[in-house]
Amino acid sequence: MKIGEVEFENNVFLAPMAGVTDRAFRELCMEMQCGFAYTEMISAKALFYGNKRTRDMFLASPKEGPIGVQIFGSDPLIMAKACDFFNDNEQIGVVDINMGCPAPKIVKNGDGSALMKNPLLASKIVKEVKKASLKPVTVKMRIGFDFDNINVVDFAKSMEQSGADAITVHGRTSIQMYSGKANWDIICQVKKAVEIPVIGNGDIFAAEDANAIFNKTKCDGIMIGRGAMGNPWIFSQIRQYMEKRSVRYPTPRERVDVCIKHYNKSIYYNGEDRAVKEMRKHIAWYIKGLKNSKEIKDKINYEKYSENVFEILDKYKCLL
Template structure:
């Protein structure tokens, strides 16, 4: 049975959530995941400071299409005043939920005291969440990791602080910052967080199939399922999990023709949205993800990396 989810006053049709991924969850990709049934779309993270300084590249990151909602817009930063003020400044935009990034492991973010580095400073977490939740009417959520490293596993403590400071939900990635995306996600920490707080808990990490989604929910009791890398080159994962929830059966994977059609559609949307130069270059990684595991996919990747036009990409993909 399909499970619904409510975050603050926002009701989702189902509890499947596209994770925020920098350089991946742009508008075209979000629309494809929405069509496949994702219940909530998370945008790429946006720097609160960049909004504050009116950075011109930030506008594209803040753009939301009419077909998308409900959407979660994610801010990152470490200054409680700037985050809360920028949340208020953009509140009239058509996002439904504001998320605060406390999980990004990238050195230039964490090294700046932002993203996953916030987990080392519980007092600052409390101040950021509290000020932001008071500044806007929309629900505020938090995305965290298991902890910063194996010596500092404090997801439960941070989740409790976020809840008492006014967060409407918390998403937990079962890896430490030190792990990045390697090794196996620890789902037990998600279970511990779920048992510690009353707000919805969204589990994240290693959901690459309907079977993994089932195991995550059974193991942790989590309220929502967040899918990140499992959706890269596979927007169908949302449809597959929903089909399994409704019928108890696994839907067959898309055949090569369906994959080719999706690649070309995705490419056309990217080019239309970002122009040929950027669109084609950004599509290269997506083609690698869509075709991973197929025979000769390494050769195809090498050829795609040389392509500079939509026509050349169409010719290559149609000839597969």
Template sequence: MLQIGSVVVENEVVPAPLAGISDKAFRLLAKEHGCQLVYTEMISDKALVYNNDRTLRMLDLSGEEYPVAVQIFGSEPETMAQAAKIAVEHGAALVDINMGCPSPKIVKNGEGSALMRTPELAFRIVEKVAASVPVPVTVKMRKGWDGSNVNAVEIAQGVVEAGARALTIHGRTRDQFYSGQADWNIIAQVVAAVQVPVIGNGDIFCPADAKRMLETTGCAGVMIGRGSFGNPWIFSRTIAFLQGKYLPEPSIGERIATAMRHLETVVRFKGEEIGVKEMRKHLAWYIKGAKGAARAREEINREEKLENVKAILRKFLQEQ
């Protein structure tokens, strides 16, 4: 069980909020595979406040099962508070503040993981957001900015004091991006330093990794990012594994059937042109490692029509 303020979920496995990944179709799949708490992609505070159409579509939670957390990013306390209010009006059960994104275009504006270099500003943002919304406010952050600036413990204590009701810690510095090994020891240090639930993130690629993280760090939950690419089964398999049950890896038939359904769902929500294009990376992940995957991927990347992509996937399955 994972309890964040008034939000209680029965299992401790959550999918990471990831730009270009955690859209409505992905969230529905994650829920289907047992995740009770899911997150939106990170959403710009300014774009929300200025009523940007594309951004408001990212905030469409209609038809989704409670609870959904909305992750916002920005660097101005007032604007972040306004954005948080809009998120709650659209159904956010939690508002998550992004202090972990390493992307150069985000950090150059002092947002994402750059906030770990300006602790006082980070604390003011959390304080302002927490005071402006009736739902729990959480923070996702990294180990620190770089190897010389590892300050996750200090930032964690400060944001909790400012009103954060839970934290997610990715065990890498901003400089590492997604390379090297995640430092789970920093997660354990944060767990020991604060009185709110801490969710551990980094290097969970199979159910046994999740169990090991929970046992070695004492964290309250595990967040799975890259391990779920083309692999929503990691959620259901991990939830089962933590309950002492073993679910087998999906067959190639199951993988293709789910890939097909994922594709159709994205096209339904975003239209054929955008949907087919956005699903190319996902489909490459679904078929990775199977015979003829490279050729099928090249064919898919040239296609713009839903039916043609489905035909490639059916042919690919026949050849296995």
């Protein structure tokens, strides 16, 4: 699969997720045969005003290869200005524009999925970013803002006409957030309506789901978000399933081992203090469904030092 001149190892991507897809997690997913990975969504306005923490968010590890950087905002000129940070960066392969985030704090500022209510502004943003960017420009969207305004087919055609090199469609409305069921039928309609690559997103939690969405939508690629949380194996499992090989699932001990590996990567890239805080949610995802997982999660959430967390996890692993 290609977007612009960027060619990917395979067409199963890791979705941009705030507070989740940092370097440590992206690198781990790439090791598990993810085809391409996106940063957390990055505020174009924060970049414009020189926020250092924001700049650090699009640093890539040497093991990742090119990454996709996702920006959000609603000022076309500031969105375009963000490309100054990416154009000469060989680690960045694609600039994605967020028009799908349903978080209230994003939507209330007119950003993210709120742009689906303003197609003219959305079009202007894509045109300005496309003029400024030396990288392919893509757009991630929902099927509409709410059930009374499901406009994704026309919206996608407008984004294509404005210069987008590819689009990703999450099969829910903004109001749905992550509830209900993703509508893959509408993704199929979008695929038929545009010439540029379409990436399907929503409700892909297993290799069988990946096969089903490909068959249903005929999309060019898929993007996995929540299905990868605590489950980076999903990428290799999809590859195994598509190649008609036996799908291998990790044992409980392997789940803890990879959790520890992830934790060490987080310390390396983020530092001890930040890793201890940010890995709490990841640990909960890794051990979800295992015996005594709530008790272990609660103990870890009180710990302030990684060495104590590792001791808890090592002891826990021996009980599995």
